[in-house]
Amino acid sequence: MAEFAIASGISRPTVSKYFNDPNSVRQSTRAQIEEALGRFDYQPNIYAVNQNRQMTKNIGIIVPYLADPFFAEMVRSIERRCIDAGFSPSLFSSHGEQVLENSILQSLRAMKPAGVLFAPLGRESDKSAIETFCSNVPTVLFDSNIEGMGEAFIGSDNHSFVSQTVDYLTRTGEAPAFLEMKHPANPNANKRRDAYLSVMKERQLEPHVLSIEGAGWGFEEIGRQGGLKILEEGRLPTNTILCSNDRLAIGFLAACFEKGIKVGRDDDCDMRVASHDDHPFSRFTCPSLTTAAHDYTSVSEYSVETLFRLIDSGGRLEKREEILFPAKLIMRESA
Amino acid sequence: MAEFAIASGISRPTVSKYFNDPNSVRQSTRAQIEEALGRFDYQPNIYAVNQNRQMTKNIGIIVPYLADPFFAEMVRSIERRCIDAGFSPSLFSSHGEQVLENSILQSLRAMKPAGVLFAPLGRESDKSAIETFCSNVPTVLFDSNIEGMGEAFIGSDNHSFVSQTVDYLTRTGEAPAFLEMKHPANPNANKRRDAYLSVMKERQLEPHVLSIEGAGWGFEEIGRQGGLKILEEGRLPTNTILCSNDRLAIGFLAACFEKGIKVGRDDDCDMRVASHDDHPFSRFTCPSLTTAAHDYTSVSEYSVETLFRLIDSGGRLEKREEILFPAKLIMRESA
DNA sequence: AGACAAACTTTACCCGTGTAAAAATACATA
DNA sequence: TATGTATTTTTACACGGGTAAAGTTTGTCT
Numbered sequence: 001m002a003e004f005a006i007a008s009g010i011s012r013p014t015v016s017k018y019f020n021d022p023n024s025v026r027q028s029t030r031a032q033i034e035e036a037l038g039r040f041d042y043q044p045n046i047y048a049v050n051q052n053r054q055m056t057k058n059i060g061i062i063v064p065y066l067a068d069p070f071f072a073e074m075v076r077s078i079e080r081r082c083i084d085a086g087f088s089p090s091l092f093s094s095h096g097e098q099v100l101e102n103s104i105l106q107s108l109r110a111m112k113p114a115g116v117l118f119a120p121l122g123r124e125s126d127k128s129a130i131e132t133f134c135s136n137v138p139t140v141l142f143d144s145n146i147e148g149m150g151e152a153f154i155g156s157d158n159h160s161f162v163s164q165t166v167d168y169l170t171r172t173g174e175a176p177a178f179l180e181m182k183h184p185a186n187p188n189a190n191k192r193r194d195a196y197l198s199v200m201k202e203r204q205l206e207p208h209v210l211s212i213e214g215a216g217w218g219f220e221e222i223g224r225q226g227g228l229k230i231l232e233e234g235r236l237p238t239n240t241i242l243c244s245n246d247r248l249a250i251g252f253l254a255a256c257f258e259k260g261i262k263v264g265r266d267d268d269c270d271m272r273v274a275s276h277d278d279h280p281f282s283r284f285t286c287p288s289l290t291t292a293a294h295d296y297t298s299v300s301e302y303s304v305e306t307l308f309r310l311i312d313s314g315g316r317l318e319k320r321e322e323i324l325f326p327a328k329l330i331m332r333e334s335a
Numbered sequence: 336m337a338e339f340a341i342a343s344g345i346s347r348p349t350v351s352k353y354f355n356d357p358n359s360v361r362q363s364t365r366a367q368i369e370e371a372l373g374r375f376d377y378q379p380n381i382y383a384v385n386q387n388r389q390m391t392k393n394i395g396i397i398v399p400y401l402a403d404p405f406f407a408e409m410v411r412s413i414e415r416r417c418i419d420a421g422f423s424p425s426l427f428s429s430h431g432e433q434v435l436e437n438s439i440l441q442s443l444r445a446m447k448p449a450g451v452l453f454a455p456l457g458r459e460s461d462k463s464a465i466e467t468f469c470s471n472v473p474t475v476l477f478d479s480n481i482e483g484m485g486e487a488f489i490g491s492d493n494h495s496f497v498s499q500t501v502d503y504l505t506r507t508g509e510a511p512a513f514l515e516m517k518h519p520a521n522p523n524a525n526k527r528r529d530a531y532l533s534v535m536k537e538r539q540l541e542p543h544v545l546s547i548e549g550a551g552w553g554f555e556e557i558g559r560q561g562g563l564k565i566l567e568e569g570r571l572p573t574n575t576i577l578c579s580n581d582r583l584a585i586g587f588l589a590a591c592f593e594k595g596i597k598v599g600r601d602d603d604c605d606m607r608v609a610s611h612d613d614h615p616f617s618r619f620t621c622p623s624l625t626t627a628a629h630d631y632t633s634v635s636e637y638s639v640e641t642l643f644r645l646i647d648s649g650g651r652l653e654k655r656e657e658i659l660f661p662a663k664l665i666m667r668e669s670a
Numbered sequence: 671a672g673a674c675a676a677a678c679t680t681t682a683c684c685c686g687t688g689t690a691a692a693a694a695t696a697c698a699t700a
Numbered sequence: 701t702a703t704g705t706a707t708t709t710t711t712a713c714a715c716g717g718g719t720a721a722a723g724t725t726t727g728t729c730t
Contacts, residue, residue, distance in 0.1 A: 011679045016717060023657050026677060026726085046445045050715035051382040052685055066410065067615065072402035076430050088442060091426045095411050107423060110381045220619045257621035266708060280402065284555045284585050286592035286621040346709050351688065359705060361696085383686035386715055661671065 001044060008036030019044050052113070059087045059107045059307070060116040062101070062139075064144070064185075066093035068247070069280040070294075071119065074143070077300035078117060085308060090280050096185070096217040098124050098288045102322075105133045115307045115315075118150065119143040122186045126232050138315040142303045144187050151310050151317045154303040157324035158188055161276045161292040162195035162242075164329045168290075169274055170203065172265070175225065176242035176274065177208035177228075179252060181222060183215060192276065196242070208237040223251025224258075231259045240272045240335065246279035246291055253285050253334070263287055263334055272335035276327070287333035295325040336379060343371030353380050385447070388540050394422045394642070395451040395472075396411075396445045397436070399479070399520075400552045401428035403582070404615040405629075406454065409478070412635035413452060420643060422449065431520070431552040433459050440468045450642045450650075453485065454478040457521045473650040477638040479522050486645050486652045489638040492659035493523055496611045496627040497530035497577075499664045503610055503625075504575050505538065507600070507670075511577035511609065513544035513588060514565075516557060518550060527611065531577070543572040558586025566594045575607040575670065581614035582625055588620050588669070598622055598669055607670035611662070622668035630660040 005012040010033055018025050018033050025033070050056045057084045063071040075091060076325045080160040082089040090111065094101035103119055108116060115138040120130060122144045133139065135151045141150040169176045180189055193209060200207040210228025223243065230236065243249035253263060253273060262269045275282070278293030302323055310317055340347040345368055353360050353368050360368070385391045394417045398406040410426060417424040425446065429436035443451060450473040455465060457479045468474065469485045476485040492633065503509045513531040515524055528544060529565055535542035547561025558578065578584035588598060588608060597604045599622045610617070613628030637658055645652055 012717080013680085014678060014721075017678095017718080020718085028726095029678080043441075043445055045386065045716055047382045047386040048685090049446075049718080051380065051386060051687090052718040053717085056382075066401065067404050069402050069404060069408035072407065072428075076402065076428070079428075079430075083438075091428075093407075093411070093414075093426075095414075103418075106378075110378055112382075163616060219618070224619065250616070252619060254619045254623065281555070281585070281616060284559065284589045288589065347687085348689075348710085351706055352708095355688085364708080380686055383715090384688080386686085386717095387688040 001042070002038065004040060006125070008033050008034075008038060016044075019049075055114050056112050057087050058111055058113040059089050060092065060111065060113045060118075061089050062092045062094065062104055062108070062116065062118045062120075064094045064101070064119055064121045065096050067095075068151055069289045070277060071143075071242070073280060073296060074119075077296060078304055081300065081304040085304075087246040094121055096121065096124070098126055102126055104131050105129055109133065109136060113137065115140065115311045117142055117303055117307055120146055120149075120190075122146075123183070124185055138307070138310050140303055140307045140310060142299060145322070148186070148320065150305045150320070151315075152321040152323070153297055154306060154323050155325075156188070156294050156299065157326050158191035159195040159198075160324075160326035162192050163199045164327055165242055165274050165276065165292050166196065166199045166203070167291075168329055169242060169272065169335060170205065173272060174238045174240045175200065175203075175205045176240040176272075176289040177210055177236065177238050178242050178244070179210045179212065179223075179226070179248060180244040181214055181219070181226075181248070184244065185215075185217060186245075192197040193242050210235075210241075219245065219247035220251040224254045225246035225251075226259065227252040227255025231255060231261065236271075239270065241274075243273065243275040244281045245314070246275045246277040246289060248290070249273055249275035249334075250279070250281065250285055251290055253287075253289070257286070265290075265333065265335055279332055282330075283332070285334070291330050292327035293330050295328065298325045311318040336377070339371065339375060339377040342370050342375060345371075346514060347610055351379075354384075390449050391447050392422050393446055393448040394424050395427065395446065395448045395453075396424050397427045397429065397439055397443070397451065397453045397455075399429045399436070399454055399456045400431050402430075405612060406478075407617060408631060409454075409635055414629060416635065416639040420522045420639075429456055430457065431456065431459070433461055437461055437464045438659075440464055444468065444471060448472065450475070450646045452477055452638055452642055455481055455484075457481075457523075458518070459520055465661070473642070473645050475638055475642045475645060477634060480657070481522070483655065485655070486650075487641045487656040487658070489634055489641060489658050490660070491523070491629050491634065492661050493526035494530040494533075495659075495661035497527050498534045499573070499624075499662055500577055500609050500611065500627050501531065501534045503664055503666070504577060504670060505540065508607060509573045509576040510535070510538075510540045511607075512545055512571065512573050513577050514545045514547065514558075514561070515579040516549055516554070517546040517560075520550075520552060520581065521580075527579050545576075554580065554582035555586040555589070558583035559589045560586075561570070562587040562590025563593065566590060566596065571606075574605065578608065578610040578611075581610045581612040581624060581632070582619045584624055584626070584669075585608035585614070585616065585620055586626055588622075588624070592621070600668065600670055609670040613663075613665055618667070620669070625667045625670040626665050627662035628665045630663065633660045 005015045079089045092104040114116045139150040141153040214222030247261045274290040278291050282289035340350045414424045427439040474485040476488040480488045549557030609625040611627045617624035636656050
């Protein structure tokens with residue numbers, strides 16, 4: 001930087017000031033520096049910069065499973081907002097494994113990020129590791145909540161998701177049975193089942209929960225296997241199935257297809273299937289999937305905004321915030 | 336670190352040595368440091384560390400489009416291998432945009448990584464920006480090749496993909512027509528079309544290429560729209576369609592379903608559809624998709640190995656290497 | 671032109687760690 | 701126990717830039 005400062009004819013401290021905020025120097029100085037920048041391709045050493053700054057301009061983003069396009073979409077939106085605000089996002093995926101989640105947490109602490117947007121694994125998470133992390137790094141949880149951890153949680157209102165699908169299905173045909181994994185990884189799944197039970201009770205309908213076996217993050221295959229089993233055993237209490245999430249539904253639809261069961265809302269169909277999430281692929285299932293959509297934009301926007309507010313207020317909020325966005329029903333061909 | 340050194344009763348330079356390689360200090364010293372590490376939770380400041388090291392332990396990974404589960408899978412495998420080798424992977428997605436790809440390249444240069452694994456956008460890439468980058472940072476290209484850039488390219492052998500699918504389809508029914516995007520983003524697409532033409536010629540069959548409109552990375556929707564148009568116009572030269580890639584095929588299958596066209600290899604089916612990639616979702620289409628599978632493991636393993644070799648040899652290889660892995664035919668229900 | 675504030679230059683020290691050189695100590699072997 | 705080697709300690713400087721203080725220049729306003 002010293003060399004570059006000489007080359008540009010400006011003193012090093014002023015050049016340093018320029019790189020921290022180009023608007024903090026006089027217009028003519030800025031032009032002079034930028035002219036020199038055109039001649040030499042100098043850029044400050046980020047390691048030296050971050051070592052001296054009290055706080056880096058990095059923001060950590062952790063998602064549980066990047067092979068799920070839902071998270072890929074969230075990430076895209078979040079990264080963009082961080083960059084626009086002058087931060088450098090660093091993306092990490094736990095790939096469904098606690099060990100990885102913990103090691104990400106550790107290396108993220110070493111990065112001293114200004115803040116972290118964190119979608120935890122859920123049931124598989126190491127609560128105490130997360131607690132330690134959150135008390136050291138300004139953290140906003142999203143998508144999947146762990147009570148009391150982080151300064152805020154931004155997610156979707158599972159009750160809104162389920163009540164909309166249940167009401168729609170009930171209005172247009174038989175009341176739905178609820179298909180879910182017996183031991184779901186994601187805490188939203190439990191909230192959705194509870195919401196299903198409560199909504200059915202409110203509407204004075206008899207609930208049916210179909211819990212299928214399977215562990216891990218290969219939801220499609222779990223849904224398919226579980227679906228095949230249910231269909232073979234013929235233990236369907238209704239002709240309408242509401243899946244806990246779209247990936248499960250994708251597998252279930254595959255099972256129906258294999259069994260020659262026609263899914264859809266026409267008279268000649270055997271079964272209706274609906275679900276939750278509006279997964280990027282749910283538009284392309286056969287038939288296309290009726291589902292309750294996340295408000296992707298609001299969740300990502302509000303998560304990032306909350307994190308910025310948290311950073312501005314020094315890493316602590318007055319009290320833990322929890323914001324849930326309602327779903328939007330997407331009616332397609334499957335129900 | 337000075338404080339921690341005093342607390343552990345070991346001198347600072349030795350502690351520094353320990354953190355660079357725990358085996359480089361005497362066993363008793365190591366034990367003493369690790370005992371102290373249990374009492375205090377000290378970890379070296381990565382920024383100070385990287386500032387002084389001639390080379391960091393970071394490895395950059397760039398993919399063109401993370402919302403495509405194919406890349407998510409690749410990334411998972413690559414990250415794991417990097418971590419196991421003691422490196423810290425940093426993941427970036429260009430999200431299909433040249434501007435983003437260029438800014439990733441720039442911030443990656445500032446990170447002074449030991450090496451970079453780079454799957455470029457392809458047609459949308461800024462060749463000169465990539466050339467500059469590759470001449471400054473040890474880079475291995477994967478998945479999508481740009482002639483002459485980087486020290487090596489590791490990918491899939493498109494000819495192997497196409498010849499296997501064409502031969503299989505021809506052996507079991509009508510010869511296929513080839514469905515592709517008119518202006519594909521990914522260079523593999525062009526290679527596949529050329530391979531289709533050459534294979535058909537070799538087999539003395541008449542080739543039919545169906546080029547559909549559409550730009551960007553929303554392949555499913557492009558395949559669906561293109562499919563609808565083709566089916567409506569009834570301009571199908573054969574009953575067998577070979578799609579350039581699985582995502583296009585997923586959209587095409589949706590179009591067939593919408594049009595009431597039965598896809599599969601049974602006698603009562605109207606059409607056969609096959610494709611290339613073995614996309615993680617192709618198992619769950621209706622019907623399940625017959626496709627030529629990437630050798631995910633080999634590609635990721637060999638990419639990483641090549642990068643390590645490149646790093647060890649100081650950032651240059653004797654000559655640019657190009658390794659292509661053959662496909663494996665996956666026969667499922669669609670053809 | 672004079673006065674004042676804003677911006678800049680100069681100088682100097684700081685951050686936390688890598689690393690080299692010389693001296694001191696520990697360990698292993700005969 | 702003597703000797704040689706492997707480690708460690710001590711001391712010192714380097715890395716590249718943030719930042720504070722004091723003095724100087726520039727620009728603006730009356």
